[in-house]
Amino acid sequence: MESCKILWQRIPERLRCQTSFSDFWEAYNFIYQQTGQHQKVGKESGQTNHMERWNNTIRQWMGRLTRKTLSFSKSDFYNELVIRLFIVRYNLSKSAST
Numbered sequence: 001m002e003s004c005k006i007l008w009q010r011i012p013e014r015l016r017c018q019t020s021f022s023d024f025w026e027a028y029n030f031i032y033q034q035t036g037q038h039q040k041v042g043k044e045s046g047q048t049n050h051m052e053r054w055n056n057t058i059r060q061w062m063g064r065l066t067r068k069t070l071s072f073s074k075s076d077f078y079n080e081l082v083i084r085l086f087i088v089r090y091n092l093s094k095s096a097s098t
Contacts, residue, residue, distance in 0.1 A: 004030055021047040062086060 004027065008016075019037045022028045028040075041047045064073060064082060073079050 021045075023048065057090070058083075058086070061090075 017037055019039070021039050021041050023043065024040050028038075039047070062083065064079065073082075
């Protein structure tokens with residue numbers, strides 16, 4: 001619960017008021033009761049597909065996020081750096097292909 005609170009506080013105010021969607025997992029209740037812009041939806045609604053796809057892409061491309069890999073880093077600094085680099089490169093590749 002504490003980590004959820006910390007995560008919520010790190011989200012910029014301007015983004016907290018955006019419409020958001022989640023499934024019916026109980027852990028979301030604490031966070032989303034604070035906003036009126038949240039909707040709980042089932043997977044069949046399609047509202048969470050883009051986030052599920054993004055999470056899958058990261059898991060497939062970012063082996064270092066798996067503890068049992070040789071490229072795992074205990075340093076938050078380097079993990080964040082590699083994730084940021086991945087996001088930039090991913091966005092550039094998508095913009096080049098359109």
